[in-house]
Amino acid sequence: MLILSTVIPNEGIQTKLMEAFPDLNFIYQKGWTDGPLREAEILITYGEDLTEGELEMDHGHECRDGINAI
Numbered sequence: 492m493l494i495l496s497t498v499i500p501n502e503g504i505q506t507k508l509m510e511a512f513p514d515l516n517f518i519y520q521k522g523w524t525d526g527p528l529r530e531a532e533i534l535i536t537y538g539e540d541l542t543e544g545e546l547e548m549d550h551g552h553e554c555r556d557g558i559n560a561i
Contacts, residue, residue, distance in 0.1 A: 495531035497521060 492515050499519045500508075508517060518527050528534070 492516065492533065493518065493527070493531045494533040494535065495520070495527045496535035497523070498535050498537060 494515055495518050497520065499521065505517065505519065508515075518531070520527065
């Protein structure tokens with residue numbers, strides 16, 4: 492499962508996440524690029540970097556519980 496995060500935590504937190512969830516693939520990046528966004532099953536963001544265009548993309552997933560799942 493691919494998780495895309497525009498929230499970039501420090502390396503210690505990134506390491507803990509990879510150790511806690513070894514079967515998940517994390518990508519940390521500032522801003523959006525189409526490739527990882529289209530592939531991601533989970534999106535972690537503060538939200539201020541989202542535009543109407545990203546919200547309107549149809550990826551066959553839903554937004555729930557305040558978490559954007561793309």
